[in-house]
Amino acid sequence: MGIQLAGFVLLKILIVASLVEYSIQAKTQTEALSRLHESKFRENSGTDTNSFEAIQDIDATKFHPQDGLKEGDRIYALPGQPKVEFSQYGGYVTVDKSAGRAFYYYFAEAQHSKEKLPLLLWLNGGPGCSSLAYGAMQELGPFRVYSDGKGLYKNRYSWNYAANVLFLESPAGVGYSYSNTTSDYDNNGDRKTAEDNYVFLVNWLERFPEYKDTDFYISGESYAGHYVPQLAHTILYHNQKAKKTIINLKGILIGNAVINDETDSRGMYDYWETHAIISPEVAKDIRTYCDFNATTLSPKCNAVTGKANEDAYVIDIYSLYAPDCFHESTTARPKKPSLINFDPCSDYYVYAFLNRPEVQEALHANVTKLTHDWEPCSDIITKWLDSPTTIIPLLREFMASGLRVWVFSGDTDGRVPVTSTLYSINAMKLPIKTEWHPWYNSGEVGGYTQVYEGDLTFATVRGAGHQVPTYQPLRALALVMHFLGGTPLPNTQTRT
Numbered sequence: 001m002g003i004q005l006a007g008f009v010l011l012k013i014l015i016v017a018s019l020v021e022y023s024i025q026a027k028t029q030t031e032a033l034s035r036l037h038e039s040k041f042r043e044n045s046g047t048d049t050n051s052f053e054a055i056q057d058i059d060a061t062k063f064h065p066q067d068g069l070k071e072g073d074r075i076y077a078l079p080g081q082p083k084v085e086f087s088q089y090g091g092y093v094t095v096d097k098s099a100g101r102a103f104y105y106y107f108a109e110a111q112h113s114k115e116k117l118p119l120l121l122w123l124n125g126g127p128g129c130s131s132l133a134y135g136a137m138q139e140l141g142p143f144r145v146y147s148d149g150k151g152l153y154k155n156r157y158s159w160n161y162a163a164n165v166l167f168l169e170s171p172a173g174v175g176y177s178y179s180n181t182t183s184d185y186d187n188n189g190d191r192k193t194a195e196d197n198y199v200f201l202v203n204w205l206e207r208f209p210e211y212k213d214t215d216f217y218i219s220g221e222s223y224a225g226h227y228v229p230q231l232a233h234t235i236l237y238h239n240q241k242a243k244k245t246i247i248n249l250k251g252i253l254i255g256n257a258v259i260n261d262e263t264d265s266r267g268m269y270d271y272w273e274t275h276a277i278i279s280p281e282v283a284k285d286i287r288t289y290c291d292f293n294a295t296t297l298s299p300k301c302n303a304v305t306g307k308a309n310e311d312a313y314v315i316d317i318y319s320l321y322a323p324d325c326f327h328e329s330t331t332a333r334p335k336k337p338s339l340i341n342f343d344p345c346s347d348y349y350v351y352a353f354l355n356r357p358e359v360q361e362a363l364h365a366n367v368t369k370l371t372h373d374w375e376p377c378s379d380i381i382t383k384w385l386d387s388p389t390t391i392i393p394l395l396r397e398f399m400a401s402g403l404r405v406w407v408f409s410g411d412t413d414g415r416v417p418v419t420s421t422l423y424s425i426n427a428m429k430l431p432i433k434t435e436w437h438p439w440y441n442s443g444e445v446g447g448y449t450q451v452y453e454g455d456l457t458f459a460t461v462r463g464a465g466h467q468v469p470t471y472q473p474l475r476a477l478a479l480v481m482h483f484l485g486g487t488p489l490p491n492t493q494t495r496t
């Protein structure tokens with residue numbers, strides 16, 4: 001399995017046990033997050049948890065002319081793809097020439113009116129998870145993979161109905177993104193990721209110069225609660241330093257996001273208690289013995305949280321009421337797909353699809369013939385050097401700079417649950433601007449929302465797990481349309 005990597009402790013979770021019997025090496029998003037979390041709180045973890053600072057001097061030689069590269073990235077059609085009207089691109093952008101480090105991107109232009117619609121970057125978390133695995137192929141991308149791992153069908157709730165959507169696999173070692181200096185895989189962390197993501201973006205905009213003046217937004221989920229604000233901060237810093245708009249950033253959107261370790265942890269156990277996953281006694285012990293502000297957790301705390309984890313990780317903690325996957329491989333013939341009832345085995349279909357040589361060729365991926373396979377969450381990233389305990393100061397900075405800040409939460413996620421997000425926002429002590437109210441979509445309650453002064457919008461998505469667009473694609477699309485349009489979520493029931 002190659003999962004016991006230096007610097008991490010693996011949580012005992014069901015999916016890992018079941019994966020052993022099959023060929024897939026895949027790790028899932030929350031597994032990666034749990035490993036980081038465990039290691040951060042361990043004694044002598046070596047993880048730097050100081051507050052985030054942008055890399056101030058980025059080597060100018062990292063920015064390259066990109067003339068003529070765009071056309072080479074055009075994807076004419078993916079194997080098994082239905083006919084579409086929009087353009088797709090995929091390829092590599094070198095972020096460090098001397099190390100031989102390059103990031104893979106997949107770009108789905110808007111279904112229509114691409115010149116009028118904004119540019120939206122999507123990042124998955126982990127750390128170590130792929131935005132192709134989740135974002136593009138299981139959440140908000142234009143296609144989903146059939147259960148035979150060969151064909152694609154349309155996602156009519158794709159976010160490219162609202163924006164030109166860019167998916168990035170980062171940092172090096174994630175998905176198709178790689179480095180020829182393999183020691184790079186042992187030296188990843190938040191700071192390096194933010195710098196490389198920034199270098200990627202500046203170069204990408206050189207390759208696609210028609211998007212330079214387009215309104216730009218960054219979105220993501222889970223550990224991208226770190227990546228998104230850190231990249232946004234880096235953009236603001238370098239715009240200011242250069243005294244010009246290098247990147248036309250307008251706002252950020254983060255979902256079920258890792259924001260603030262103390263409230264994230266406390267909120268998770270409180271959610272488990274109030275959702276009948278752990279006993280009131282265990283929950284009380286956690287409150288008594290665990291100080292999540294501490295740099296290391298006490299043995300008593302480790303014992304009680306261990307007990308809680310045993311009860312929690314027998315279900316899909318990212319989506320409490322989701323069915324299990326009982327057939328952990330592709331099927332010989334494609335099952336009838338459903339966008340509304342998400343197939344819990346989808347990880348396996350995507351794994352099969354993205355490892356097919358003809359798919360990689362069509363995507364212009366894996367051009368250097370990497371020695372490892374494509375994985376939804378990286379097996380080769382072995383260490384994570386830095387991860388601040390909080391990103392709240394960055395959110396404050398964005399609000400002060402007039403960026404649009406939206407924080408959403410699928411309310412059936414138990415890993416970075418709505419309680420965690422609300423506790424984190426409470427820690428910011430923001431006055432309320434628009435009081436809590438249901439928001440509506442297609443005649444139903446899409447979730448609840450509250451807007452804070454300084455313009456931070458919080459919104460739940462009702463019935464959605466950790467990967468919100470996976471479980472509630474229609475509501476997620478409505479949410480992102482309101483976010484991009486800068487319009488409040490509707491507080492009245494309008495039938496469409």
Ligand SMILES: *[C@@H]1O[C@H](CO)[C@@H](O)[C@H](O)[C@H]1NC(C)=O
Nearest residue numbers: 094097099100101102180368
């Ligand atoms: C990595 O090495 C391969 C093989 O030498 C080369 O083709 C490729 O361009 C290198 N990648 C980068 C980003 O320099």
Ligand SMILES: *[C@@H]1O[C@H](CO)[C@@H](O)[C@H](O)[C@H]1NC(C)=O
Nearest residue numbers: 262263266291292293294427
């Ligand atoms: C954790 O630390 C923060 C920052 O110092 C503080 O505001 C908060 O009250 C602390 N939380 C607890 C539960 O001690």
Ligand SMILES: *[C@@H]1O[C@H](CO)[C@@H](O)[C@H](O)[C@H]1NC(C)=O
Nearest residue numbers: 175176366369370372373374
């Ligand atoms: C890249 O291609 C090689 C050779 O076909 C294959 O063995 C490997 O699994 C691929 N890796 C990735 C990351 O796609």
